[in-house]
Structures are given as C-alpha cells and as structure tokens.
Amino acid sequence: MRQSALTLAEQLAERFAQRIRDRLLVPGTRLPSVRQCAAQQGLSPSTVVAAYDLLLAQGLVEAQRNRGFFVRQRGGLAQQTGAPFNAATAGTAIGVRAGPPVNAGALIRGMFQPPGERAQPGMGAFPPEWMENSFLQAAVRKVTTTKALNDASLRYGEPLGDAHLRRVLTARLQGMGLPVEAGQIITTMGATQALDIVSRTLLKAGDCVMVEEPGWAVEFARLNAQGLRILPVPRTPSGPDLAVMARYCEAHAPKLFVSVSVLHNPTGYCLSPASAHRVLQLAQAHDFYVVEDDTYSHIAPAHATRMSVLDGLQRTIYVSGFSKILAPNWRVGYLAAPPDWVERLLDTKLLTTLTTPSLLERALALCIEQGQLRRHAERIRQRLDGARSRSVKLAQGAGCRFVAEPAGLFGWVDTGVDTEALSQRLLDEGYLIAPGALFHAVRAPSTLMRINFATTQEPVFWQAFSRLLPAVR
Structure with missing residues (x-):
C-alpha cells in the first residue's frame, strides 16, 4: 500500500x-x-x-x-429522509427524500472515467468497442460540406429539432404502430433531458409521481431534486403492481407515472398487454399521464408491448434516444407527445437549452434512413446474446441467484450479502458495482446488485467477487 x-x-x-x-x-x-x-x-x-x-x-x-x-453530511447538501414507504399502507404519509438514495452520481461519474483495463460490472452502457463503426464518420462528412456546415453552425436550429430527423423518427415510430406526426416529436439532449422536460412541464414541487421500484437511480435522484413526492410502485414480471397503483390513485392523486415498459432497468422485465391496458384505464379514470421511457428499444424483443402504442399518445408521452446503442456523446434523444402538450413541452425545452445541435441530428437521420443503425443494432443484439449466456453461467457459478429471468443488457442478481459493503471491498480491487440499494427510492440494505452482461462475461471479475464474498458475509 x-x-x-x-x-x-x-x-x-x-x-x-x-x-x-x-x-x-x-x-x-x-x-x-x-x-x-x-x-x-x-x-x-x-x-x-x-x-x-x-x-x-x-x-x-x-x-x-x-x-x-x-x-458526515457536508454543508449545503442536507438530506431529508422520511420513513421507508410501505406499499401495503398506501393511504399513509409518504417518505420523501431530497437527495439520491445512495449515490446515483457514482455510476454517472464512472461513465466519464478514461477507459481502463478492467470492464466495470456496474456500468449502464455497452462497452465503447462494441459500438465502434465506420458509418458515423461517413454520415458526419456528408452533413459538413461548407454550405451545410455554415447553415447548421451560424444560426440556431429549429426549435422542435431537425426536420429531417423528425421525419425519419416519424416513420420509425409509425412502423412500431405508434400513430404520430413529425409535429409531435421534440428532439432533446438525450433521453434524460426528455424525461426532465416532461416532469418540469407537467409537475410542480410537491406533486406526487409514481415511479417503478426497483428503478433507475438517476430518475429517483432527479425527481427528488425537483421537489416531487415519489410513490414507489413495485415492478413485477408482467408490469407495475396494479393494486398499489390503484391505492395511490385513491389516496394521493398522482399526476404522472414513469415507466420503463420494455427491458426494464434493472430487472429486464417486459410489460404484458393486460397490465398495459389496466394502467391506461387507471390513467384515464384518475387523470394522470404516463411517460414511457423506451431507452432500450434498439435491443428490445420484436412486438414488445408499449403503452404509448395501445394508447395512441392520448395519455402517454413516449421517450427514447440513441446514446445507449450508437453515440453516447452525441446526446440525441427525443419525445413524442399528445398534440395538446407539444407547445408547453417545447417552451420548457427552449427555456433550458434553446435548441439541439442539428448537425449531429442530421447525421443520425442519415444513419437511420440508410439502414446502418438497424444493421448495427442487430450486430449488438447478437453479441449481447452470447455475452449474456457466458455472464449468467459465471454468476451462478459464483453463487449468485437471478431474481428475474436474464434479458436485455442487465441482470438482477441476489448475492446473499450486503452489496453496499461488498461494493467498498470491490472498489479496492478496481471494480465499480451497482448495489441494490441504488435502485430504491429510500435507502435500505440489499443483497441484490445489477450486473451488465456485456462487462461481466469474463471470469476475472467473478474470481475477485468470489474471493471477497466470505469476508463480507
């Protein structure tokens, strides 16, 4: 040392x-x-x-x-920690946190670290080498001729986003069965900004918002920072716990439900048609909106159920992006909304970022239009299938149990030990993991952790994991 x-x-x-x-x-x-x-x-x-x-x-x-x-709590960062919410008693007061449950920022900071020799099991994206391609460079060259470069650089872009990209996205979404026009699409700086625009437009401090649990740590932290009251909805294999949602609706009149319908993070669950219909019925009866985060659409099963398709963008807002599958630093995302909400959502975008970089949006439109993104995604899916198979065997060999059927990019595993304690030991070995407490609205010890199948398919991490497990236990 x-x-x-x-x-x-x-x-x-x-x-x-x-x-x-x-x-x-x-x-x-x-x-x-x-x-x-x-x-x-x-x-x-x-x-x-x-x-x-x-x-x-x-x-x-x-x-x-x-x-x-x-x-110690550092000055200026004081947190307000309420009692953990009990879904069985949904009519009682809700525990509210004013900060992230453990450290949502830790995994985000890890995204910006220079690449090292060790793949990180807690990361939320594909390894950079998986996304390497030649067509991005070609697309950028096509949209940066002298005239095009001047047009795109010397004036602000279109408020809604590049018209060419929105037309291409319209065709893509209509192909999924989503009835949408280009005027209903707003491009954003990644799917995260799209989610932020929705919550800032539809909600005000103190409003109640239902969020799936376990769920995306950054979403909990973001909503907490906005002063919203989070109502955690347990996520089951078929969808959100409908009984809990119904009790929330009666007791707290929530304004919004945030859902990852397809390849839910961290469980990998996909929504069933029956659950989707029931959620939409609740939304209609209790006057709340559903924001559907389809971040993993490019690796999703064919014909996966999406509430926005069934609803036709009446009480749903569809959110997606391309950072996970193609170019993380381009930060191209988008939302598709009911016509009546477009102007208000656009106002929020203009107040925060004015416009989005049209050059990159035009380059992305070419990649989609020419079929390059589709073929690239197919290669990623095939590679992920192999990695998932290897990772599952290694995890089970190390004594882990999958509490959800392995699917998509992430696995949700039970280690049998406190994964926050385990995370500190693994940091000494150079590994950043995603402990289960990170995926809950209120911090609580957990034996679960989320693994990235693409970064846990080699024995070296599991050897370190198995060596440290007895000491933590």
Missing part, C-alpha cells in the same frame, strides 16, 4: 476521503470498525486509528460513541 512519501495512515485516509468526495461513500455510511479495516487492509489497528483521526480532522467523518465512525 505504501507509495510516494505518504505514511500508511495518510494513504488510507486519502483513499476514504476520495470516496467520500466522489460520493461512493455517502453521508450516514458507517466506516468499517478499526479491527475490520485493519484486517481488510493488512494494517495495524493503530494505523487505522491514525487514518480515522485524519478524516475527523478534515471534517469528513464523525465519531459516534459506542457505534463507530460515520461519513
């Missing part, structure tokens, strides 16, 4: 300090006991005590009598 001129205590303190700054250790997290930490790191207890004293002096941790050392 010794490096440069730092003492062992200083090195250990800096390791913990960096994780606290990166919010890999969030406020309220208990550090390992002195004896545990000494055993884990191969150090003397006195060295650990000295390291913890340094963290105390920096104001990063606090000592609680007879309990140990805990990460």
Whole structure:
C-alpha cells in the first residue's frame, strides 16, 4: 500500500476521503470498525486509528460513541429522509427524500472515467468497442460540406429539432404502430433531458409521481431534486403492481407515472398487454399521464408491448434516444407527445437549452434512413446474446441467484450479502458495482446488485467477487 512519501495512515485516509468526495461513500455510511479495516487492509489497528483521526480532522467523518465512525453530511447538501414507504399502507404519509438514495452520481461519474483495463460490472452502457463503426464518420462528412456546415453552425436550429430527423423518427415510430406526426416529436439532449422536460412541464414541487421500484437511480435522484413526492410502485414480471397503483390513485392523486415498459432497468422485465391496458384505464379514470421511457428499444424483443402504442399518445408521452446503442456523446434523444402538450413541452425545452445541435441530428437521420443503425443494432443484439449466456453461467457459478429471468443488457442478481459493503471491498480491487440499494427510492440494505452482461462475461471479475464474498458475509 505504501507509495510516494505518504505514511500508511495518510494513504488510507486519502483513499476514504476520495470516496467520500466522489460520493461512493455517502453521508450516514458507517466506516468499517478499526479491527475490520485493519484486517481488510493488512494494517495495524493503530494505523487505522491514525487514518480515522485524519478524516475527523478534515471534517469528513464523525465519531459516534459506542457505534463507530460515520461519513458526515457536508454543508449545503442536507438530506431529508422520511420513513421507508410501505406499499401495503398506501393511504399513509409518504417518505420523501431530497437527495439520491445512495449515490446515483457514482455510476454517472464512472461513465466519464478514461477507459481502463478492467470492464466495470456496474456500468449502464455497452462497452465503447462494441459500438465502434465506420458509418458515423461517413454520415458526419456528408452533413459538413461548407454550405451545410455554415447553415447548421451560424444560426440556431429549429426549435422542435431537425426536420429531417423528425421525419425519419416519424416513420420509425409509425412502423412500431405508434400513430404520430413529425409535429409531435421534440428532439432533446438525450433521453434524460426528455424525461426532465416532461416532469418540469407537467409537475410542480410537491406533486406526487409514481415511479417503478426497483428503478433507475438517476430518475429517483432527479425527481427528488425537483421537489416531487415519489410513490414507489413495485415492478413485477408482467408490469407495475396494479393494486398499489390503484391505492395511490385513491389516496394521493398522482399526476404522472414513469415507466420503463420494455427491458426494464434493472430487472429486464417486459410489460404484458393486460397490465398495459389496466394502467391506461387507471390513467384515464384518475387523470394522470404516463411517460414511457423506451431507452432500450434498439435491443428490445420484436412486438414488445408499449403503452404509448395501445394508447395512441392520448395519455402517454413516449421517450427514447440513441446514446445507449450508437453515440453516447452525441446526446440525441427525443419525445413524442399528445398534440395538446407539444407547445408547453417545447417552451420548457427552449427555456433550458434553446435548441439541439442539428448537425449531429442530421447525421443520425442519415444513419437511420440508410439502414446502418438497424444493421448495427442487430450486430449488438447478437453479441449481447452470447455475452449474456457466458455472464449468467459465471454468476451462478459464483453463487449468485437471478431474481428475474436474464434479458436485455442487465441482470438482477441476489448475492446473499450486503452489496453496499461488498461494493467498498470491490472498489479496492478496481471494480465499480451497482448495489441494490441504488435502485430504491429510500435507502435500505440489499443483497441484490445489477450486473451488465456485456462487462461481466469474463471470469476475472467473478474470481475477485468470489474471493471477497466470505469476508463480507
């Protein structure tokens, strides 16, 4: 562990300090006991005590009598933590959090790290080498002739988004059975901004919004930051728990339901037609809207059920994008909305980003129109099928149990140990995992974790996992 001129205590303190700054250790997290930490790191207890004293002096941790050392809440970031919500008693008060459940930002920060030798099991995207192609460069060349470059660079683009891309998207969505016109489509800076535009337009602070649980950690964090009251809806293999939704509707009059119908993150579940019809009936009866996040549409099963198709964009808003499958840094996403909502949604877009970069939108339109994206997605799906098969065998060989049938990019596995504790041990080995607590509206210990099939198909991660499991257990 010794490096440069730092003492062992200083090195250990800096390791913990960096994780606290990166919010890999969030406020309220208990550090390992002195004896545990000494055993884990191969150090003397006195060295650990000295390291913890340094963290105390920096104001990063606090000592609680007879309990140990805990990460302190930093100034200006205070969180309001309500009691965990009990779906069986949906008429009672709702626990509200004003910050992410554990650290939604940790996985996002990991996306921006320079590529290393180790594939990261907690990542939410395909490895860059999977998405490499030659047609993106060719498409960019076609749309950057001198005149086209000047036209696209020297004036703002169209408010709704590039007309060519919206026409291409119209044809794509109509091919899925979604009755939509180009004037109902608004391009955005990725699907995340599309979701943000919807919630900022339809909701105000204090409104109730139903969100599937387990669910996308960033969505929980984003809605919390907006001051909304989250109503977690358990996600079952066929769809959201309809009984819980019905009780929410009676007790809290929610304004919105956020759903990943197809290849749900993190379970991989797909919505059944019967569940879709019932959700739409509830939306009509209780006057709420459904925003359907179809981020994984490019790797979805053929003829998967989508509420927006069944509803015809009456009480649904469809959201998707291309960052997962093609060009993450292009940040091209879009939404398709009921005609009556388009102008209000567009106003929100204009107030936040004005317009979106039309050059990249035009290049993407060419890739779709010429069939290159479709063929690229087919290659990705075939490669993912092989990776998933290998990853499942390795996970089961390491003692994990899949609590949802493996599908899509992610696996939802039970490790049998507290995965937040496991995550800290694996960080020492250079691996960032996605512990189950990250996917819940209110933080609670969990033995579950989400794995990325594309980055867990090699034995090396599972060897480290199996070696550390007994110590965590």
